[in-house]
Amino acid sequence: MRRLPGVVSGEERSGSTVVSVLIGPDTVYFSNLGDSRGIAVSNASLMVVTEDHKPFRADEQKRISLAGGTVSMQRINGNLAVSRALGDYDYKNRLDRGPFEQLVSPEPDLYPLARRPEDEFIVLACDGVWDVITNDELYRFVRYQLTLTNNLEQICATLLDTCLGRVRCINALGFA
Known part of the structure; x- marks a missing residue:
């Protein structure tokens, strides 16, 4: 992505969150990055599957601090409201740190969920819904x-x- 013309020229500075699901014969695999979220409903019960990556979470705040950033107003350096995303390269410039150790990490969380006959539906949505x-x-x-x-x-x-x-x-x- 860093090689895309808009990123190279500096015109494109934004990022994106992601939520996805892979449905296998026995397991549903959820993945999320940022504040896009997936939920599953089974047997009339809500199963919250993914957890938002927010800067104020203790694990995220620790990584941000180790990368030289701060969390203020629940945002990275007072600006960005998510702590994991694709893009957002202004927050990924520490040459002494790996990709998952930057202010904003591109590492998704994975959530396997066993399939059951009583499964009803899945919802995948971005923060525009969850907010x-x-x-x-x-x-x-x-x-x-x-x-x-x-x-x-x-x-x-x-x-x-x-x-x-x-x-x-x-x-x-x-x-x-």
Whole structure:
């Protein structure tokens, strides 16, 4: 990625979080990097599978400190709100440190989850969803929507409309 023209020229300085899932015959493998999150629902129970990489987590804060950074206002050096991501090369310049020892690490966490006959669904989403809806609210929202339709595209559109409505409400009330 460092060799992409926009990165080389300095025009592109941003990064990206990632969440993914690989479904095998016996195991579901979740992976996340940053604050994109995956959850699974099985037997009417929410199973939070991934954990966000936030700078204020003790393990992340230790790595950031060892790389010469600080955590203030719950952000790396007061700026970046995630501690693991692809890109964000301004935070990956320590030549004396390996890639996983930088202010921002590209190392994902992996979460294997045994498959069961009572598994219902998986949700993968970025912080734009998780910043305005809790794991439990999303789980209940999707379960309810599935009683109305099996059209997953429609459920996703309704979810995004709901999240955008919450953001507009928060902004209107002056809480953003």
